[in-house]
Amino acid sequence: MKILMVIVDGMADRSVDGTTPLKSARTPNLDLLSEMGINGIMDTIRPGIRPGSDTAHLSILGYDPFQYYTGRGPIEACGAGIEVRPGDIAFRVNFATVEGDGSVFDKRVVDRRAGRIQDKEELVKAVNEGVKLEGIELILGNASGHRAALVLRGGNLSDRITDSDPKSEGDKVKRVVALEPEAEHTARVVNEFIERSHAILDSHPLNEERAKNGLPKANVLLLRGVGKAVHVPKFHERYGMRMAVIAGTTLIKGIGRLVGADVIENERFTGSKNTDLDLKVKTALKSLETLDFVLLHIKAPDEFGHDGDFEGKKDFIEKVDSAFEAFTSLNFSEICLTVLSDHTTPVSVKDHTADPVPVMIVCEGVRRDDVKHFNEFSVYRGGLCRIKGMDLMNILLDLTGKSKKFGA
Numbered sequence: 312m313k314i315l316m317v318i319v320d321g322m323a324d325r326s327v328d329g330t331t332p333l334k335s336a337r338t339p340n341l342d343l344l345s346e347m348g349i350n351g352i353m354d355t356i357r358p359g360i361r362p363g364s365d366t367a368h369l370s371i372l373g374y375d376p377f378q379y380y381t382g383r384g385p386i387e388a389c390g391a392g393i394e395v396r397p398g399d400i401a402f403r404v405n406f407a408t409v410e411g412d413g414s415v416f417d418k419r420v421v422d423r424r425a426g427r428i429q430d431k432e433e434l435v436k437a438v439n440e441g442v443k444l445e446g447i448e449l450i451l452g453n454a455s456g457h458r459a460a461l462v463l464r465g466g467n468l469s470d471r472i473t474d475s476d477p478k479s480e481g482d483k484v485k486r487v488v489a490l491e492p493e494a495e496h497t498a499r500v501v502n503e504f505i506e507r508s509h510a511i512l513d514s515h516p517l518n519e520e521r522a523k524n525g526l527p528k529a530n531v532l533l534l535r536g537v538g539k540a541v542h543v544p545k546f547h548e549r550y551g552m553r554m555a556v557i558a559g560t561t562l563i564k565g566i567g568r569l570v571g572a573d574v575i576e577n578e579r580f581t582g583s584k585n586t587d588l589d590l591k592v593k594t595a596l597k598s599l600e601t602l603d604f605v606l607l608h609i610k611a612p613d614e615f616g617h618d619g620d621f622e623g624k625k626d627f628i629e630k631v632d633s634a635f636e637a638f639t640s641l642n643f644s645e646i647c648l649t650v651l652s653d654h655t656t657p658v659s660v661k662d663h664t665a666d667p668v669p670v671m672i673v674c675e676g677v678r679r680d681d682v683k684h685f686n687e688f689s690v691y692r693g694g695l696c697r698i699k700g701m702d703l704m705n706i707l708l709d710l711t712g713k714s715k716k717f718g719a
């Protein structure tokens with residue numbers, strides 16, 4: 312039996328006047344699936360721990376985030392298509408605009424997103440070819456919009472250093488500082504990288520042209536989210552299943568690449584409100600013809616949560632539900648379906664909270680419960696009761712006949 316895991320990011324919510332976007336949305340397909348399966352609530356990490364999307368996804372895939380999560384940098388770098396190796400240090404990067412005189416660290420950030428620059432492949436190439444650091448290999452990877460990722464390799468690098476991103480406009484680029492004596496060499500190297508890349512970017516013809524056209528120059532790289540990459544066992548080695556990831560979000564693609572999944576790219580998978588839901592669902596079902604495990608990720612409900620937009624979240628969940636009609640006619644003796652949220656993003660909080668999320672599993676042989684509606688208020692009465700994210704893969708492996716017996 313194959314497994315289709317559908318994660319609707321931040322879909323779960325807290326109660327607003329006794330209801331939630333998911334509860335008040337019209338979701339006939341989710342409700343039907345709920346009725347056909349077993350339901351429950353899940354603490355994606357542990358009760359009371361507020362998950363990030365990255366740590367939540369690791370946990371749901373059975374990778375203990377306390378062991379494998381070393382910061383957002385390595386995951387973003389994987390998402391940007393860089394092959395990250397154990398011992399590398401990796402950063403999230405923003406192309407930004409600085410103005411002023413003197414060293415790059417004397418200049419002020421006037422636009423943290425360099426006018427939301429899109430075409431920056433030339434700039435990425437110029438940095439990769441032009442910046443030389445003694446004994447250190449550097450790889451700058453392009454990502455969507457103003458984003459990129461940086462990997463530094465070799466020479467006993469440490470991730471015990473601070474960010475260079477001041478996080479607010481009008482402030483100076485921050486000099487990276489070592490948080491312990493062993494990291495001083497790394498801090499020096501990173502500061503050198505920031506200076507040299509700034510020199511190359513500032514005088515690059517593409518930036519000269521941007522300036523001429525009144526656009527902000529993409530002339531500095533702001534670094535944050537540093538992490539040291541560790542060895543992560545591949546999904547197919549761990550579970551004997553080949554995995555595909557269908558997502559528009561770099562972070563989730565990064566998780567997929569980190570565990571060795573096939574990440575299926577399509578420009579219509581945007582990781583935002585304009586994503587092509589039907590195409591995503593179709594691609595997931597198609598992928599299941601050749602692969603054993605498919606993770607389908609839908610991002611937008613989380614964005615509505617962060618925006619505090621109850622109605623927007625509810626409406627989008629209804630769109631998601633329509634796209635899920637295709638799941639109601641799956642052959643559940645061949646495919647085990649699980650639908651869940653990676654964390655709660657309440658519109659009242661506009662950020663992730665630790666409230667457990669709804670989860671359902673539909674497959675042949677599963678002990679169906681009495682739950683008839685897929686929402687935060689009904690699923691806790693279901694047969695799964697309250698589980699942890701790290702339990703989910705074990706439960707799915709058991710239901711699909713892939714689990715090894717513990718003992719005689």
Ligand SMILES: [Zn+2]
Nearest residue numbers: 320321364653
């Ligand atoms: Zn999330």
